[in-house]
């Protein structure tokens with residue numbers, strides 16, 4: 001990897017810290033901008049002694065701070081991952097999440113426009129309309145904003161792509177499918193794998209929202225991070241939207257069985273937002289494979305074990 005100066009917003013979060021790790025491994029210089037609202041210094045502890053790494057605690061809503069950072073570091077690439085990712089929060093507090101996710105994205109785009117900084121926008125599979133296509137969801141599949149979270153991501157995508165069309169700013173939009181792995185939060189509406197695994201280790205029943213027939217295409221976080229870094233650094237992805245996922249979906253019922261291994265009971269509880277549920281999510285990642293030579297490497301069974309081992313180490 002060529003030596004580059006890069007900004008990662010949300011780099012103290014779950015996926016962000018793995019992206020930062022990959023960029024540093026590749027010889028890059030990385031600044032993380034994170035307000036630690038859901039991220040943590042603990043997630044990036046292992047990078048803090050690296051002279052190529054800088055952490056800045058601050059918000060993407062602080063346009064002045066962003067301006068100062070861009071002036072000081074002349075970033076070549078901005079990986080924009082910072083967002084409020086909790087769907088229920090977006091339903092309960094749309095104004096707050098709109099500010100964070102849409103206005104925050106606009107602030108970064110403006111800074112990138114002024115300096116022609118390459119921009120990667122981290123969207124999500126949660127923008128897609130339901131699909132029952134066995135070949136999986138491709139990037140041309142219809143979108144449907146079933147939650148403000150999804151709507152704000154679609155807005156961010158549209159803003160980013162408009163900067164490509166209107167100003168020639170090199171942008172890439174990525175839509176990772178549900179991602180899991182070490183460092184994911186297991187509280188509240190955290191990732192389903194983290195929540196289930198924690199409850200199993202505590203000997204508590206696994207609680208499934210609704211009937212559990214909804215499916216998820218679960219991608220291990222190291223696969224997600226390699227996809228994001230490749231997509232953000234390749235010339236071939238400029239102006240493009242790209243999916244990434246495992247290419248295999250499981251129902252939440254199946255996932256609960258795989259994690260519980262019969263050791264804790266599985267219970268169904270009423271869904272907190274059935275209206276914002278997407279019943280089937282299966283990724284078709286052919287475009288990322290063809291453009292980047294990327295494909296997922298970690299099988300779900302192995303990834304689930306990795307999460308459990310990591311969580312056991314945290315509680316020792």
Ligand SMILES: NC(=O)c1ccc[n+]([C@@H]2O[C@H](COP(=O)([O-])OP(=O)(O)OC[C@H]3O[C@@H](n4cnc5c(N)ncnc54)[C@H](O)[C@@H]3O)[C@@H](O)[C@H]2O)c1
Nearest residue numbers: 010012013014015034035036037038039059060082083179
């Ligand atoms: N987890 C998934 O399954 C998944 C799937 C697809 C896309 N994504 C996207 O990936 C990105 C990272 O998600 P994650 O799962 O790592 O969540 P996360 O909550 O761990 O990471 C988000 C990070 O952004 C930071 N942040 C939030 N608002 C900020 C602000 N105003 N200024 C600075 N920092 C701020 C948080 O402190 C946190 O560190 C998000 O954009 C999310 O939408 C996640």
